[in-house]
Amino acid sequence: MNNAETGDLLVIENLNKSYSSGVGGRKRVQILHDVTLGVKRGQTLGLVGESGSGKSTTASCVMGLTDVDSGSIRFDGRELTNLSRPERRSLRKSMQMVFQDPNGSLDPRYTVRDLVEEPLIVHGCKDPAERRRRVAQTLARVGLTEKQAERYPHAFSGGQRQRIAIARALVLNPELVVLDEPVSALDVSIQAQVLNLLAELQDELQLTYLFIVHDLAVARLMSHRIAVMHHGRVVEYGSAAEVFEHTSHPYTRSLLDAVPGASQPAGEELQGANHA
Numbered sequence: 001m002n003n004a005e006t007g008d009l010l011v012i013e014n015l016n017k018s019y020s021s022g023v024g025g026r027k028r029v030q031i032l033h034d035v036t037l038g039v040k041r042g043q044t045l046g047l048v049g050e051s052g053s054g055k056s057t058t059a060s061c062v063m064g065l066t067d068v069d070s071g072s073i074r075f076d077g078r079e080l081t082n083l084s085r086p087e088r089r090s091l092r093k094s095m096q097m098v099f100q101d102p103n104g105s106l107d108p109r110y111t112v113r114d115l116v117e118e119p120l121i122v123h124g125c126k127d128p129a130e131r132r133r134r135v136a137q138t139l140a141r142v143g144l145t146e147k148q149a150e151r152y153p154h155a156f157s158g159g160q161r162q163r164i165a166i167a168r169a170l171v172l173n174p175e176l177v178v179l180d181e182p183v184s185a186l187d188v189s190i191q192a193q194v195l196n197l198l199a200e201l202q203d204e205l206q207l208t209y210l211f212i213v214h215d216l217a218v219a220r221l222m223s224h225r226i227a228v229m230h231h232g233r234v235v236e237y238g239s240a241a242e243v244f245e246h247t248s249h250p251y252t253r254s255l256l257d258a259v260p261g262a263s264q265p266a267g268e269e270l271q272g273a274n275h276a
């Protein structure tokens with residue numbers, strides 16, 4: 001299967017990944033089997049599938065957090081699987097990640113300003129005035145004020161904390177953002193606000209999202225393309241409309257049947273991916 005298409009910013013082909021297990025770690029358990037998919041520039045690929053199907057492992061391979069066994073991951077035409085550490089580091093600016101739990105990524109000892117400024121310092125932005133300008137601009141983009149920048153994470157609600165985590169990811173002007181269940185720890189009423197923010201930011205900044213999501217209604221709403229994973233394999237891949245409205249694949253069908261309304265067209269209170 002070759003799913004690479006013109007305009008794909010991220011292309012994964014025949015990705016295989018195994019982990020050691022058993023006594024002394026001598027046994028290898030294969031987690032990903034020939035995973036192949038592409039994420040079009042400026043669009044969202046929703047990566048769905050039950051727990052343990054390999055979604056986060058795929059994301060870890062993309063972000064260089066774990067080595068791959070074989071296969072190819074290309075970002076803007078550049079092979080990632082054989083990069084040296086310095087090469088990988090320089091690319092990190094273009095690829096950022098937002099996790100499910102903002103508490104894990106926000107050190108409570110630092111103010112919001114420090115937290116959002118830190119990636120700029122790490123990536124060599126030496127001018128304090130430039131850093132201040134970029135922090136203020138990024139906080140405004142996610143709906144936080146300069147005054148709020150002086151507070152600590154504990155002073156914020158879960159939704160606001162996720163906004164801070166998004167600001168940390170965006171301050172370096174990445175092209176690709178890997179979103180690993182970014183709203184599933186939030187109250188339902190807050191989820192819509194954060195999803196709308198992500199959709200607006202995508203439009204404004206032409207961001208490309210690899211969106212790991214277990215909620216199929218959210219996947220339907222936010223994604224241009226969908227990849228369905230099952231036991232480490234991509235079992236279905238196509239436009240959101242194809243996958244949700246015309247699927248014949250038994251695994252996807254069973255996922256959809258378990259969620260009333262997931263195969264219906266997107267609702268109205270969220271603007272979602274069909275914002276284009």
Ligand SMILES: Nc1ncnc2c1ncn2[C@@H]1O[C@H](COP(=O)(O)OP(=O)(O)OP(=O)(O)O)[C@@H](O)[C@H]1O
Pocket residue numbers: 019020031049050051052053054055056057058214
């Ligand atoms: N570091 C690791 N060492 C060994 N096995 C691992 C490791 N990380 C993940 N796995 C295994 O790989 C499989 C896939 O896990 P992964 O987290 O990628 O699935 P997932 O689809 O993201 O699930 P979830 O939705 O629950 O996060 C699981 O069986 C998991 O136990």
